[in-house]
Amino acid sequence: MGLFLTFRRILKTGFVNFWRxxxxxxxxVVVMSITLFVIGSLIFVNAMxxxxxxxxxxxxxxxxxxxxxxxEEDILAVQTMxxxxxxxxxxxxxxxxxxxxxxxxxxxxxxxxxxxLDELGENPLLASLSIKxxxxxxxxxxxxxxxxxxxxxxxxxxxxxxxxxxxDNKAAIEKLQQVIQGIETxxxxxxxxxxxxxxxxxxxxxxxxxxxxREEIAVMRLVGAGDxxxxxPFVFSGVMTGIISALITLVAFYPLAIWLGPATQxxxxxxxxxxxxxxxxxxxxxxxxxxxxxxxxxSSFLAVKKYLRV
Amino acid sequence: MACTIAPYESITMIYFDNVSKFYNxxxxxxxxxxxxxxxxxxxxxxxxxxxxxxxxxxxxxxxESPSQGSVFFHSTDIHxxxxxxxxxxxxxxxxxxxxFRLLPNRTTYENIAxxxxxxxxxxxxxxxxxxxxxxxxxxxxxxxxxxxxLSGGERQRVGIARAIVNxxxxxxxxxxxxxxxxxxxxxxxxxxxxxxxxxxTVVLTTHNKGVIDSLGRRVITMDSGRIVRDDxxxxxxx
Numbered sequence: 001m002g003l004f005l006t007f008r009r010i011l012k013t014g015f016v017n018f019w020r021x022x023x024x025x026x027x028x029v030v031v032m033s034i035t036l037f038v039i040g041s042l043i044f045v046n047a048m049x050x051x052x053x054x055x056x057x058x059x060x061x062x063x064x065x066x067x068x069x070x071x072e073e074d075i076l077a078v079q080t081m082x083x084x085x086x087x088x089x090x091x092x093x094x095x096x097x098x099x100x101x102x103x104x105x106x107x108x109x110x111x112x113x114x115x116x117l118d119e120l121g122e123n124p125l126l127a128s129l130s131i132k133x134x135x136x137x138x139x140x141x142x143x144x145x146x147x148x149x150x151x152x153x154x155x156x157x158x159x160x161x162x163x164x165x166x167x168d169n170k171a172a173i174e175k176l177q178q179v180i181q182g183i184e185t186x187x188x189x190x191x192x193x194x195x196x197x198x199x200x201x202x203x204x205x206x207x208x209x210x211x212x213x214r215e216e217i218a219v220m221r222l223v224g225a226g227d228x229x230x231x232x233p234f235v236f237s238g239v240m241t242g243i244i245s246a247l248i249t250l251v252a253f254y255p256l257a258i259w260l261g262p263a264t265q266x267x268x269x270x271x272x273x274x275x276x277x278x279x280x281x282x283x284x285x286x287x288x289x290x291x292x293x294x295x296x297x298x299s300s301f302l303a304v305k306k307y308l309r310v
Numbered sequence: 311m312a313c314t315i316a317p318y319e320s321i322t323m324i325y326f327d328n329v330s331k332f333y334n335x336x337x338x339x340x341x342x343x344x345x346x347x348x349x350x351x352x353x354x355x356x357x358x359x360x361x362x363x364x365x366x367x368x369x370x371x372x373x374e375s376p377s378q379g380s381v382f383f384h385s386t387d388i389h390x391x392x393x394x395x396x397x398x399x400x401x402x403x404x405x406x407x408x409x410f411r412l413l414p415n416r417t418t419y420e421n422i423a424x425x426x427x428x429x430x431x432x433x434x435x436x437x438x439x440x441x442x443x444x445x446x447x448x449x450x451x452x453x454x455x456x457x458x459x460l461s462g463g464e465r466q467r468v469g470i471a472r473a474i475v476n477x478x479x480x481x482x483x484x485x486x487x488x489x490x491x492x493x494x495x496x497x498x499x500x501x502x503x504x505x506x507x508x509x510x511t512v513v514l515t516t517h518n519k520g521v522i523d524s525l526g527r528r529v530i531t532m533d534s535g536r537i538v539r540d541d542x543x544x545x546x547x548x
Contacts, residue, residue: 002430009427020415219411222371223472224401225428227393310373 006229014236024209025241031205032245032296033252035198036288040249042191043284044273048264049187051271053180058132060173062139064146065126065163068096072127074160079129085145087138092130099125126162136177139166199295206241206299210234210307217307231304238300242292249288253277322346323480323511324370329379331365331535339365341535342379347513349479352506354522355515357532363515366532367484370513371405372396384479401429404473404510406483410465412457412472418444419453422472429476443471447501463494470501480511487518495521 018025066075075093082091094102100123107113117124133139143166210217213234220230254277261274277284324347331340340362347353355363368374369381372388380387383399391399412421419440426436444450447467457465466486473481483502487495499521506512516522522529523545531539 005430005432017415215411216413216415219413220424220428221397222373222400222405222411223425223428224397224403224476225424226397229428 006232010229010232011236014233014240017233018237018240021209021212021237024212025237028205028209028241029245029248032202032241032292033248035202035295036245036249036292037252038194038198039291040253040284040288042194043287044276046187046191047276047280048271048273049183053183055270056176056180057136060136060139060176061130061132062143062146062164062166063128063130064161065128065165066160067158067162068126070127070160075127075129078160082129082131082142082145085142087133087135087141089132089134091132094128094130096123096125096127099123099127136173136180139173142166202295203299203302206238206296207303207306210300210303214307217304218310221308221310227308230308231301234300234304235297238296238298239293240296242294242296243289245296246289246292249292250285253284321348323349323351323384324513325382326366326369327380327382329369329376329381331362331369331374332377338535340369340376343535343537345530345537345540347480347511349511350506350509352503352512352525352527353514353530354525354527355513355530355532356517356522359517360534361532362535363532364484365535367482367513367515370482371400371403397428401476402479404476404478404481406466406469406473406481406486408485408488410457410462410469410489412465412468414457417454417456418449418460418468421457421468422475425472425475431476439475443475446474446504447471461494462489463491463497466490466494466498467501470498470505474505474510478510480513481505483512483514485515485517487516487521492520496524499524 064078072095079091079093082088100117103117103125104114131142133142143164146161146164146166217230257274257277261272264271264273324345326343326345329340329343330338332338343362343366345366355366357363365374369376370383370388372391375389381389383402386399388396388399413424416424422440422443423436426439431439441450441453444453447470449464449467449471452460452464452468457468460468466489469486470481470483473483481502486502487498490498495518502512502514503525514521526543528543529539529541529545530537531541
């Protein structure tokens with residue numbers, strides 16, 4: 001049989017069967033849509049989680065305070081050294097004057113603090129470098145670098161750094177790291193479980209749909225139809241189920257993203273569900289489409305296999 | 311293709327060589343059956359329910375495998391065929407079932423066309439042959455009806471049309487009149503006779519004494535999985 005002829009007949013039969021099995025096809029589409037919806041929601045939840053974890057990570061830094069007579073040149077030299085390290089994301093320099101300004105700004109409603117500062121006459125605040133690591137686990141080695149005597153001495157050889165607040169932050173940093181790791185692991189496990197459960201449900205739904213045709217499959221074998229010729233239309237119907245469900249899911253996400261967009265924005269600060277959906281639409285489209293078509297095809301393929309024994 | 315030469319003369323088409331079939335240890339469906347059918351014969355197999363008639367046909371269709379012995383079709387042991395060759399073999403056999411076994415979601419036309427499509431026939435052949443066989447079984451006006459819109463006799467005529475449309479070497483009919491009234495039974499038997507007159511071998515199982523007596527052809531009588539009589543122009547004697 002010509003390959004093209006077979007292929008054309010398989011597509012036509014698959015399409016006609018999908019149409020004539022109306023109710024069964026609709027219920028498969030409903031279940032498949034729910035599954036794809038779960039998969040899509042997991043993509044969103046992961047993106048939200050990532051963005052909020054990034055936000056949290058961004059809040060963590062360590063500060064190195066320099067001795068009161070440290071020369072700015074030396075401080076900037078340390079800054080350059082830090083910036084050259086692989087584990088450092090950014091280094092921000094605050095001079096003594098800026099520190100004072102900021103202090104006044106922060107305590108502008110607090111007469112006593114301002115008075116105390118004024119009475120001292122001289123600015124008691126220290127210049128500092130605020131350092132952000134690429135990952136919270138890097139703070140340990142950055143701290144070591146700052147504490148070591150060779151790396152942070154002035155041109156005259158005097159120690160430059162008065163204090164590193166790492167030890168104050170250490171507990172918080174470690175805790176945060178644990179929390180982040182915990183959330184990531186938990187999120188991953190929940191995603192995997194949800195995806196597996198929905199795949200099983202889709203698989204069983206399609207299997208039920210094909211179970212109805214089990215006698216037909218046996219008759220097809222007995223009147224001399226080959227395996228591929230019997231299986232092809234079922235697999236194609238499965239792909240159709242997947243594609244239609246994917247379209248429904250992608251369309252359903254649109255108003256949902258509009259609705260949830262402002263809420264996510266105000267909750268996570270930087271993350272907006274709607275702009276995430278629109279800016280990553282291509283990728284989400286491909287993932288949902290491919291998942292649907294693949295799930296439909298594979299489920300049908302395996303389900304028919306069971307009834308092809310004759 | 312697995313080719314084992316069977317020990318019989320060349321004019322034999324179907325040959326059961328000492329075939330037994332056990333479903334469980336103590337349930338014997340067929341016991342040491344040896345039987346040959348020549349091309350062009352019209353063979354009826356009769357016997358009570360459970361005598362082994364249907365098992366015999368299932369072995370011939372490779373729906374079941376024998377526990378002992380072999381079944382040959384034109385010198386080929388059909389139970390040694392690979393799946394693709396099995397498909398080709400089944401295209402040479404037309405099967406008619408007691409419960410019709412039409413594809414419920416397809417029209418009369420499509421049910422018959424399916425057997426041709428499965429055999430890889432071209433669209434032009436299908437468009438020419440399907441109306442022709444429907445005319446032969448007198449169902450032209452029901453071409454676009456679905457099976458549930460047809461009567462039992464009409465469904466069985468669709469079943470026969472499907473069985474003959476690929477011009478098979480042999481028609482296997484398992485109690486084709488079992489669910490039909492006397493008038494439809496008579497018509498179905500007349501159609502089978504006509505097919506046989508055109509040169510196709512027919513193997514028929516039946517309970518119906520009237521069918522056997524009106525045919526006046528070879529009758530094989532089975533009882534408890536064994537062949538107990540084989541008459542050239544038999545009557546129903548059980």
